[in-house]
Amino acid sequence: MLPLQGLLVVSIEQAVAAPTCTLRLADAGARVIKIERAEGETARHYDKAVHGTSAYFAWLNRGKESTVLDIKDTADRALVERLVAKADVFVQNLAPGAAQRLGLGSADLAARFERLIAVDIVGYRQDSVARDMRAYDMLIQAESGICAVTGTPETPVKVGVSMADVMTGVNAHAAILEALIERSRTGRGKAIEIAMFDAMADIMSVPLLHHDYGGRATPRTGLAHAAIFPYGSVACRDGETVIVVQNPGEWRRFCEGVLDRPDLIDDPRYCDNPKRVENRLALGKILAAIFGQLTRAQAIERLEANKLAWSNVSTVADLSNHPALRRVLVEIPGGSFDGVASPVRREIKGGPVPALGAHTDEVRQEFAEGTS
Helix, strand or coil: CCCCCCCEEEEECCCCHHHHHHHHHHHCCCEEEEEECCCCCHHHHCCCCECCECHHHHHHCCCEEEEECCCCCHHHHHHHHHHHHHCCEEEECCCCCHHHHCCCCHHHHHHHCCCCEEEEEECCCCCCCCCCCCCCHHHHHHHCCHHHHCECCCCECCCCCCHHHHHHHHHHHHHHHHHHHHHHHHCCCEEEEEEHHHHHHHHCHHHHHHHHHHCCCCCCCCCECCCCCCEEEEEECCEEEEEECCCHHHHHHHHHHHCCCHHHCCCCCCCCHHHHHHCHHHHHHHHHHHHCCCCHHHHHHHHHHCCCCEEECCCHHHHHCCCCCCEEEEEECCEEEEEECCCCCCCCCCCCCCCCCCCHHHHHHHCCCCCC
């Protein structure tokens, strides 16, 4: 039996953040009824990459039920009320203030339904001056400073995947699980607000602390770590490899066994990590000269022999064929596809990605007025 089997989740969700959260709940056995507008939620329209379905929608909506309702229509709104009254969890990520104007904000719902865990996913905390700002993934990455520390010295860039959205969904999932545990003790649900900006601000803690207390800015260092060196890509004769040195023991083994330069171990320019970061340009030239004479295979052999970490600089094509990649077969309108398996659970509820409105009639009948 899956841990959330028997749990009813109702969501008015779109794009990535809220669907990430409810996907994790569905994988763990919860029944997720997804309420969509007539034209379908935003992510259905991003592309048609997977047998005519958006890659985003295919990724985040397996095992859910799609119900098309007009929440401004009197009859449909009454149905929404009946769904929420029976739900354990309600999740929404509508535009700022929209849920509150419709009476579907977390505080309103938690006050009316004492066992309900009601979650608002927002861009910014609604008690902040930024509460009315619209929030999309790249906007939040830029606003929170992520782009200031990502990229090359010349060019700030966003992370190439929807990190702000995904981390917000992960935080919402964790908050819901905590609230379920709390409800098992108190018998009461609660209102929860999860903000995208908060998720990214938390991830920015180290650059922020360096600024506030270390008096230094975190540079953009491309495929290298800003605060640890050497920790990044080196160019071998036939391609790149990522190397890592994080502690004194690793530095000693790296100098002796990989670089064949034991003289560097106690060199005052490189003897500890702060010094190596301070003198990364000079040390980088030494590394470039040595690794530039080695093939990737030779470099990896030396790293392995000295118990030092390394990685490939993989392409998406490399990921698709990676021996560590776990897949899950997912049915979708028009066929099936090999998705990425859950990073949380080995056993999932699974189920197809729903066509728009595929469960509307069933949900209307099951939650019709007068049903118990």
